[in-house]
Amino acid sequence: MNQAASAKQRFASDLHLALSQRPRSVAPKYFYDEIGSQLFEQICELPEYYPTRTELALLRAHGAEMAACMGPHAQLVEYGAGALRKVRHLIAHLDEPHAFVPVDISGAHLLSACAELQQAYPALAIKPVVADFTQPHDLPPRPARGRRVGFFPGSSIGNFSPAETQAFFQMTAQELRGGGLLIGIDLIKDPAVLHAAYNDAAGVTAAFNLNLLARARRELGAEFDPAGFEHSAFYNAPQQRIEMHLLSLREQRFRLDGVDYEFAAGETLHTENSHKYSIAGFQAQAARAGFRAGPVWTDARGWFSLLWLEAPA
Template sequence: MNELAAETARSSEFARLAVEGLSTSPKRAEAKFFYDEEGSRLFDRICELEEYYPTRTETAILRARAPELAEWVPEGAALVELGSGSSTKTRILLDALPGLGAYVPLDISAEHMQASARALAAHYPALDIHPVAADFTRAIELPGDLRAMPKLLFFPGSTIGNFTPPEAVELLRRLRGIDNVAGFVLGVDLRKDEDVLVRAYDDAEGVTAAFNKNLLRRMNTELGADFDLDRFGHEARWNEACSRIEMHLVSTCDQSVRVAGHRIDFARGESIHTESSHKYSVDGFREMAATAGWSADETWVDDRGLFSVHVLRP
């Protein structure tokens, strides 16, 4: 599929899933559509916020423990990063694993990923870098010359928490089927005090609110929608029963909106559930990974018990 055809297919999928999600009760949206260029920029800002502990905590764990990966990652392996974004944490692994044969950033936001890949190429000129614009929730097709290489999968940021547990198991199982996977390093956020969690997803500066509302702006720009962003408020909610933080966009009045030619009615107080971030115990995640065909060789947790990094083998 050429680039224009791929972009057309993504736009069509965005329209279909947006209308489908907004026509259900309760209303919902697909979190993967946060990440256009502006959404990716806003998320990078979120990662720098004082309230948002996951990024700095995971980064500290990786800096302390990544050199241990060199003991079992095969020489010449390809590092495949799922949802690479700005690839900030990637440099930690690239520095710790000088014997890598290639780096493959894979992300749905092509422009942001290409910019990050260019920056990495300037810093690591001897490393073969192969950016792939793709949705990792679908079948992943790597360039032909990479398929036979041993692979280390990298999935930082606790993005696995955006999936329901059954969806996460299915994703882990499908990733288990990629040819020649030697291991899998992924970050998993842990259960903790509700106040800490809510503040992490509703920061004082309003960056997370802007990130959430960017989804509506994107619908206006790409799908011909007519959302008035001032008529929706950002809200972070802890769902104890499901062990997850939920992000919502709450309608502040009764209103009707057009999206891709469809009328969507909102009652005052009705929300769009835009994202979930499930929180796990260490044992709970290890059991889920085992269900999907992975064994946990290592689990690294920070001193405060906020975040975990798991090293899995098929």
């Protein structure tokens, strides 16, 4: 089975599982086909969506300090690499990097971004890995001289459940052993700011969320009325997270591979969580996997942070 067919089969299997359980919930990784990846890049440019521009400002201001934490001859692994915009602010300051290894589930999008990056840094060894980084995957061999270090920007860690976050820390503690991890986190803040960021006036986030259903029609032949669902995003204060859902507007049927799933009016398919953190709480969670807290860079409003974590030896 080729990679595309295998990915399609996993999508179908996971969607069947999501639709057959209560409450219904599917992994946000299925947002990111080529259309979804393009929509997310549009979200990052929206006036309401502060995380991207805030994190980019931190990288521009402190990229040299962050690169210094990584050391010379580093093999830099970016998890969920996407468009490779942010990593440029690290690569520009790295001391003779061994290689850059971007890992992303969206193969066409990743390879296109790598081609653009190679033009900007023709001497850099770029070794893309098309994979779901939350699942077992292979990386190129470790560098002989430098350290293997990780970069996980964008507060993507917030999409994980607490158990998934711990699993990510345990995986990277092994994968990056002797190195470290630079990771972005969205901080706890006024819920009104969060609500606006996930319910933009232009409706791009709604299109991004609804694209998951459109993808099921395109790739899996799913049968349903697209007008029967709408985007729903809200802040769950007790859980300290934004939740995104696809809300069924009426009683309706969703058919996948000949299997019918019934939706009641008001029932949802939960598509994403985006957890918000305190710095101390996040460092404590990382410490349970053996990471040691290092420097922290935060914007003046205290909305977003990049943290350096030293991986266990």
